[in-house]
Amino acid sequence: MKTVYHPAESRGFADHGWLRSSHTFSFANYYNRERMHFGALRVINDDCVKGGEGFGTHxxxxxxxxxxxxxxxxxxRDSMGNGSIIRRGDVQVMSAGSGITHSEFNxxxxxxxxxxxxxVFPREKGGTPRYGQVRIADFTRRNDFQQIVSPNPEDEGVWIHQDAWFHLADFDKxxxxxxxxxxxxxxxxxxxISGRAKVGLQILDRRDGYGIWDTGGFTLEVLEDSEVLVIDVPMELP
Known part of the structure; x- marks a missing residue:
């Protein structure tokens, strides 16, 4: 089993006034050649946007x-005509494909x-753009790895054009x-996302990231009530 540990305080950080963002991987003005991506996972941005502000159409x-x-x-809002408001308990996906414009505002x-x-990098380039949104709070379970993203339109959660699965877990100590x-x-x-957990000898605190590969699985021990996001992605890119 191979691993890589990214403590929360090692992330890149940008403060634009209206936006405060921490970058797990290289993004915008934050560049770290050792942290370009994890397999097909390209970006995890931890964003906080002030009231009434947001990302203009891009x-x-x-x-x-x-x-x-x-x-x-x-x-x-996006160039396909979609418009919605998402809150905690929702998950949203936008497959940019051959090209799309959108805005995200508080x-x-x-x-x-x-x-x-x-x-996440797609399996293939140039696909048809699409939008999806699901209320995951309607089917979540405590103390389990609850699937919220998959490659399969028939599964729980939203789907994407990649052999990737996301699970969101609310764990009791x-x-x-x-x-x-x-x-x-x-x-x-x-x-x-919150709390404290452990994989092997590695303790993971709030906003820490931990990559695991070259293994069939791992065991997570929950040290405090925790919310954990699990992103399962191909390690090889096309």
Whole structure:
């Protein structure tokens, strides 16, 4: 088993006034050649946007973009005509494919919105752009790895154009749970949203990241009540 540990304080950070963002991987003005991606996982941005502010209309292509709200209300609009507001308990995906423009704004003028913005390389380039949104709070279970993203349109959660699976887990202190990789050749990136957990000898605190590969699975020991995001992705890119 191979691993890589990214403590929260080692992330890149940008403060634009209206936006405060921590970058697990190289992004915008933060560049670290040792942290370009983890397999097909390209970006984990931990964003906080001031009330009434947001990302103006801008383009993307050839990327699967997943948004996971943690607090507040995020308003989405795109060139396909979609418009919605997502909150904690929702998950949103935008397959940029051959090209799309969109904007993301804080729908509340007074309170910040906090969310994880995650990018995954697609299996193939140039696909048809698409948008999806699901209320994952309707089917989540405590003390289990609850699937919220997969490659399969028929599965729970949203789907993306990659052999990748995301699981969001709310764990009580003392829980011990084993996770098995979904596909041979995949690795897992753990991101601790809150709490404290342990894999092997490695203790993971709030906002720490931990990559695991060249193994069929791992066991997570929960040291405090925790919310953990598990991102299972191919380690080899096309």
């Amino acid at each position: 383009p993307h292509s050839d990327m699967e973009i997943i948004s996971l709200p943690l607090e507040g209300a995020l308003q989405h 729908a509340d003028p007074d309170q910040p919105v906090k969310f994880l913005q995650i990018w 003392g829980t011990v749970k084993t996770y098995e990789m979904k596909k041979t050749g995949n690795g897992v990136y753990l991101f601790v």
